[in-house]
Amino acid sequence: DIQMTQSPSSLSASVGDRVTITCQASQDITNFLNWYQQKPGKAPKLLIYDASNLETGVPSRFSGSGSGTDFTFTISRLQPEDIATYYCQQYDDVPYTFGQGTKLEI
Amino acid sequence: EVQLVESGGALVQPGRSLRLSCTVSGFNFDEYAMHWVRQAPGKGLEWVSAINWNSGATGYADSVKGRFTISRDNAKKSLYLQMNSLRVEDTAFYFCAKPRSIIVVSAPLDSWGLGTLVAVSS
Secondary structure (H helix, E strand, C coil): CCCECCCEEEEEEECCEEEEEEEEEEECCCEEEEEEEEEECCCCCEECCCCCCCCCCCCEEEEEEECCCCCEEEEECCCHHHHHEEEEECCCCCCCCCCCCCCEEE | CCEEEEEEEEEEECCCEEEEEEEEECCHHCCCCCCEEEECCCEEEEEEECCCCCCCCCCEEECCCEEEEEEEEHCEEEEEECCCCCCCHHHHEEEEECCCCCCCCCCEEEEEEEEEEEEEEE
């Protein structure tokens, strides 16, 4: 199975900050990497797919980059509504594993 | 509007069985693969299973292989998860999710239900 190592597990930041989360795959997954946002009591929401493509309707302050085994998710200017837990997920091979999650706090 | 509604969650004893359902609307169900993802209370997301558009292919997480079976009824626009030999560690919210692209199983999940809670306890 492909292991996804996400860091940090939690992060405290201020409104307006630039926030970066990393995700490392245990093997090459080319660009088959998604980023999801999950708010408490809600279903996950797709933000970024194919490592760097912004999902329709998602604000442009969210971005993703990387390929192969190393990926980065960035919020350029943190907003109060961005408080959530963020997950990476690989879909290169079954099982489509998730990272452990990053809980973002302000 | 795309909608996915899970049902069937309950409190069950270890070793028992349960069947979850996911009923969808707002898209051509028979063109899409479908997935189940679960989340133990206070924990992270775990992919569980997927099925292709015509039930010709399925996949499972190692943790549920041999105990869970995914299926679908395209005429009823419904997805199912038959869960046998349930364990305490199967306790979780179970979400059904739709891929972003038609036909392919390996795809980002762009629509999710609200989830249904399965609690396994004696």
